[in-house]
Amino acid sequence: MIWQIDLILLAFVLVCALASLMVKDLLSSAVIFGAYSFFMCILWAEMGAVDVAFTEAAVGAGVSTIFFIVAIVKTTRRTKD
Amino acid sequence: MTSRFDDVIIQTVCRILIPFIQIFGLYVIAHGHSSPGGGFQGGVILGASFILLCLSYDIKEMKRRLSRKRAILFSALGVIIYAGIGLLCLLLDGNYLDYGRLHRILPVDPVRARSMGILGIEIGVGMTVMAVMVTIFIDLASEEEKRN
Amino acid sequence: MKLIALIAVSLTGAILIYGTADMPDWGDPGSPASLHVSPRYIEKSVEETQVPNIVTSVLADYRGYDTLGETTVIFTAGIACILLIRRFGR
Numbered sequence: 001m002i003w004q005i006d007l008i009l010l011a012f013v014l015v016c017a018l019a020s021l022m023v024k025d026l027l028s029s030a031v032i033f034g035a036y037s038f039f040m041c042i043l044w045a046e047m048g049a050v051d052v053a054f055t056e057a058a059v060g061a062g063v064s065t066i067f068f069i070v071a072i073v074k075t076t077r078r079t080k081d
Numbered sequence: 082m083t084s085r086f087d088d089v090i091i092q093t094v095c096r097i098l099i100p101f102i103q104i105f106g107l108y109v110i111a112h113g114h115s116s117p118g119g120g121f122q123g124g125v126i127l128g129a130s131f132i133l134l135c136l137s138y139d140i141k142e143m144k145r146r147l148s149r150k151r152a153i154l155f156s157a158l159g160v161i162i163y164a165g166i167g168l169l170c171l172l173l174d175g176n177y178l179d180y181g182r183l184h185r186i187l188p189v190d191p192v193r194a195r196s197m198g199i200l201g202i203e204i205g206v207g208m209t210v211m212a213v214m215v216t217i218f219i220d221l222a223s224e225e226e227k228r229n
Numbered sequence: 230m231k232l233i234a235l236i237a238v239s240l241t242g243a244i245l246i247y248g249t250a251d252m253p254d255w256g257d258p259g260s261p262a263s264l265h266v267s268p269r270y271i272e273k274s275v276e277e278t279q280v281p282n283i284v285t286s287v288l289a290d291y292r293g294y295d296t297l298g299e300t301t302v303i304f305t306a307g308i309a310c311i312l313l314i315r316r317f318g319r
Contacts, residue, residue, distance in 0.1 A: 051119070217307060
């Protein structure tokens with residue numbers, strides 16, 4: 001565990017989480033959420049929990065992003081607030 | 082999403098890529114003993130390969146390979162395999178999910194039988210997860226008039 | 230209304246950050262979680278189950294009942310999605 005890499009990854013995670021909340025376009029928000037999951041996955045792998053990292057990469061960055069995008073296609077792309 | 086979108090590059094690449102993704106998913110399930118992975122991750126990868134088939138071709142092509150009814154059947158079958166292995170251990174004078182007892186019906190010693198039992202339940206978990214991912218995707222993406 | 234929400238979120242975050250001060254360090258061998266049950270798994274799991282990956286052996290063998298519940302939860306989620314989203318024939 002190298003604290004410089006940890007700090008950079010945590011900063012990326014924070015930026016992705018805030019951007020995913022702030023962005024008006026829901027499709028961009030879903031894609032940024034996928035990026036957030038991917039940075040979380042790198043963070044898990046860097047901490048030594050490889051199984052959790054694998055699950056995060058497969059479920060968080062892969063399938064849940066697809067489900068979000070399908071839901072956006074079926075409903076609306078713009079958020080009201 | 083559900084209408085056919087004919088693009089020769091995407092379809093060719095996905096047709097070549099999908100078998101390798103499925104082999105990788107099966108490898109993750111079967112090799113969970115000695116490397117990271119297991120039933121859950123391998124099942125998600127297998128389900129994602131079917132979703133990729135739907136995205137590159139259309140939902141009809143995917144339902145031809147794995148229909149709704151078969152997906153529900155698989156998701157129930159995975160839970161039944163898991164609980165059935167546990168029940169089998171109970172019938173062989175053991176505790177519930179005590180795989181060491183499986184050495185009475187498998188030609189291996191009790192320590193190896195525990196490894197075999199773990200492989201069996203990983204297959205069950207992978208089946209359930211793959212089928213549930215495909216089922217949720219079909220229900221989200223399918224149109225009004227296209228049933229079963 | 231937004232001000233109240235901001236105050237609530239900040240207060241909860243401050244309490245959580247205050248709570249992390251008492252947690253053991255990352256990978257601390259003297260922490261309570263790695264003193265009692267973890268050494269038993271690390272020493273015995275290969276010899277008892279012949280599985281080199283300790284995570285798999287704990288997940289599927291020692292804590293097998295937990296994973297059965299997890300699989301049932303996933304199955305129930307699929308059934309709930311079918312009941313909520315699917316359009317049945319009229």
